[in-house]
Amino acid sequence: MNSATTSSNGANRGPCSCRHPPFQYTDYDTEHIGEDSHGADIAVSTCKACGSVWLKYLVEEPHHSRSGRWWRVELPADAAKGVSAASARGLIECSAEGFAGGSYFDSQGHAITAPIRIR
Numbered sequence: 001m002n003s004a005t006t007s008s009n010g011a012n013r014g015p016c017s018c019r020h021p022p023f024q025y026t027d028y029d030t031e032h033i034g035e036d037s038h039g040a041d042i043a044v045s046t047c048k049a050c051g052s053v054w055l056k057y058l059v060e061e062p063h064h065s066r067s068g069r070w071w072r073v074e075l076p077a078d079a080a081k082g083v084s085a086a087s088a089r090g091l092i093e094c095s096a097e098g099f100a101g102g103s104y105f106d107s108q109g110h111a112i113t114a115p116i117r118i119r
């Protein structure tokens, strides 16, 4: 029968896949912003399922193995429009929570909380 007794806190929609790593790039519409002065790759991704906007900061040092690492934080929709490559790092580091991952962390994605430090 229709069992409604699954462990529920009352929300009628489960957490979206954009909040549960590993993340699939195909789940997002991604706008490439550019590179910042550290050579990081900045992108803004909008979740196709729920519309949440995520700022992603990707560092890759091709001459170092296992150097790939990224951070992503949710942005208010209005903030997303004003994101530039130069402002991305500061936006991420002043966020209260987000996700990080990459071979550098040996992680496909894990939740992080403030203080967030890009390294």
Ligand SMILES: [Zn+2]
Binding pocket: 016, 017, 018, 019, 047, 048, 049, 050, 051, 052
């Ligand atoms: Zn989502």
